Amino acid sequence: MSVHPLLKVDISELSVAERIQLAEDLWDSILDKPEELPLTEAQKQELDRRLENYHRNPTNGSSWEDVKKRLGFSQ
Incomplete structure (x- = not known):
């Protein structure tokens, strides 16, 4: 996997637990602004x-x- 351009990290180098946490954090950040998700x-x-x-x-x-x-x- 290549370096993610926005995160500037190689996601494949993260552990499974770290990737799950990243996904959860990303989802939580979307939920912070529900009005932007009509x-x-x-x-x-x-x-x-x-x-x-x-x-x-x-x-x-x-x-x-x-x-x-x-x-x-x-x-």
């Missing part, structure tokens, strides 16, 4: 549908912790 009308409707489903059936589904455990990301 949703389409279809996306808004889908989110509203899912939220309504959750309100009707709050015990359905899995917690984020359970999902991470099933995927093997539990620490």
Whole structure:
């Protein structure tokens, strides 16, 4: 892999844990400005549908912790 032009680092030289942390940090930085990530009308409707489903059936589904455990990301 080559040096990333914005980060000025060779990402392939980072450990897997460091790359995961980098991805998390990058995602968190996007979430700092949600207004810059507009949703389409279809996306808004889908989110509203899912939220309504959750309100009707709050015990359905899995917690984020359970999902991470099933995927093997539990620490």
